[in-house]
Amino acid sequence: VVNEAQLEVALKEQRNAPDRRLGAILVDLGFATEDGVAQALGVQRGVEFLRIRADQIQKDAVKLVNARLAEHHCCMPIRLNEDRLILAMVNPLDLVAIEDVERASEHPVEPVVATATDINYSIRQFYY
Numbered sequence: 411v412v413n414e415a416q417l418e419v420a421l422k423e424q425r426n427a428p429d430r431r432l433g434a435i436l437v438d439l440g441f442a443t444e445d446g447v448a449q450a451l452g453v454q455r456g457v458e459f460l461r462i463r464a465d466q467i468q469k470d471a472v473k474l475v476n477a478r479l480a481e482h483h484c485c486m487p488i489r490l491n492e493d494r495l496i497l498a499m500v501n502p503l504d505l506v507a508i509e510d511v512e513r514a515s516e517h518p519v520e521p522v523v524a525t526a527t528d529i530n531y532s533i534r535q536f537y538y
Contacts, residue, residue: 411436411441411442411446411447411450412436412441412442416436416439416441417436419439419441420432420435420436420439420441423435423439431500431501433447433448433451444525444526444527445461445525448500448523448524448525449523451501451502451523452502452522452523455502455503455523457502457521457522457523458522458523459522459523459524460488460498460522460523460524461524461528462486462488462498462524462528462529462531462532464532464535466488466489467486467487467488467489467532467536468487468488468489468490469536470490471487471488471489471490471495471496472487472536472537474487474490474495474514474515474516474517475487475495475497475511475514475515476514477533477537477538479510479511479514480533480537481533483499483504483506483507483510483511484499484500484501484526484529484530485497485498485499485500485507485511485529486498486524486528486529486532486533486536487511487515488522490517491520493517493518494517494518494519494520495511495512495515495517495518495519495520496520496522497511497519497520497521497522498521498522498523498524498528498529498532499521499522499523499524499529500523500524500525500526500529502521502522502523508521
C-alpha cells in the first residue's frame, strides 16, 4: 500500500500522536486510500474485507446492537450467520468492542473489516 519512505514518515507522525492509528495517518497524509488500508489490514489479519452495501445489512442484526454502542466502537452489525453476528469493524482486533457487542447481542461475533466511512454511513442510514 505504501513505500518505505512513506511508512517512515507515518511512523514518525504516530510517535508524536500515539493515540492515532497508523492507517488513519497514512490516509490523512495522502499516502493510501481508506479502502487500501482496510483491505491490507484484512489480508494481514486474515479477516474478510467488506464494502458495505445497504442490501447486505439484515435489520434483525441491526436490532441486536444499539446505536450508541455501534457509534462508540465504530462497528456495524451486518447479518446473522447461523448463530454468529457478522460485525463490520475498522479494527477487527478490538477485543473490547467484540466483547461489548457479544454481551449486548448475546451472540458470538465474527469480525470483518470495513472502512470508517462505510460504517458511519451505515450507522446513519440504519439507526437514524
